[in-house]
């Protein structure tokens with residue numbers, strides 16, 4: 531079956547199970563998997579796609595499926611797994627077992643899983659070659675990538691241990707590459723679980739868990755696109771009635787032939803690359819992480835135009851002041867500006883240099899992504915240099931003592 535056939539199957543399967551795709555939208559094969567295009571013009575506020583809650587892939591749904599597959603003695607171990615371990619292992623089992631008789635009723639997402647981008651289409655840094663990863667050295671993203679790889683590898687080993695105790699053949703097929711692919715699908719397509727909970731709130735207390743909403747996750751991202759994720763929760767109890775669903779509404783009119791976009795929220799390129807495998811040029815939401823050691827230190831995110839730098843200034847100022855709690859002097863301010871400028875210069879010197887077109891061993895799309903990211907980091911650091919200069923030269927520090 532071709533990729534287009536799989537996308538068609540996804541649409542048919544979703545509609546057969548109570549979901550919806552607007553009759554004037556088409557799923558098209560794209561380098562990253564698929565894109566959604568209008569076959570005819572669409573008026574404002576069109577409902578594009580709906581996923582019934584019954585097709586959502588959640589921590590709970592995957593825990594019960596895996597408990598059946600792996601048998602009740604494994605259930606205690608499974609309950610300690612994270613949502614990423616459960617959902618990634620559940621997706622992986624679709625590839626391990628296949629859609630024959632043995633999986634009927636337990637693995638319920640074959641048309642969805644088959645429509646997902648193949649491993650060689652994924653571009654998060656955990657899918658970079660060694661040479662590509664090397665290009666990130668000296669940036670925040672390099673460390674974040676290594677941390678994530680370490681964390682996911684440990685999770686994978688834990689999952690494999692449980693599977694191995696049940697079936698050695700399954701464990702042999704449950705490879706790191708398979709788990710990484712599934713975990714990347716989750717990181718690049720997840721919605722917050724609050725969307726399908728009874729009291730819908732994106733800001734409710736506690737961290738929402740990632741869930742998958744087949745179909746609703748087929749649109750690419752456009753920054754600031756006016757889009758609503760609309761919940762239709764039927765019934766008044768904690769278990770939603772049949773027919774409950776989550777829909778995507780696009781508020782702008784769409785011209786025939788144009789691509790339809792979701793809005794994943796304001797995310798810096800570091801997050802887009804690490805979680806999704808793409809970047810935006812001149813991304814206004816870019817940030818850099820600055821860490822300062824010592825008792826007055828901490829970790830801060832600073833955005834373009836030195837957005838969010840004031841607490842860092844205060845922290846460095848507190849460090850350079852010889853006397854704790856004393857009113858800072860003119861010299862304290864100058865020392866703070868110097869210390870901050872030096873720190874920024876060191877970070878600037880460490881930033882990698884990326885050229886596009888890239889050398890032969892670097893994929894063009896990867897080089898471009900890294901270039902967008904590094905340019906953003908550099909521009910933020912330059913804005914910090916400007917900030918320290920402003921502090922120093924434009925009278926924003928107390929006058930020198932005479």
Ligand SMILES: C[S@@+](CC[C@H](N)C(=O)[O-])C[C@H]1O[C@@H](n2cnc3c(N)ncnc32)[C@H](O)[C@@H]1O
Nearest residue numbers: 562563564718719747748749750751806807808
């Ligand atoms: C939720 S999926 C969107 C649909 C996806 N294209 C697919 O094939 O299923 C998210 C993935 O789509 C791709 N993507 C989304 N928005 C993008 C954009 N603005 N530019 C490039 N790729 C994008 C990335 O590969 C990302 O991991």
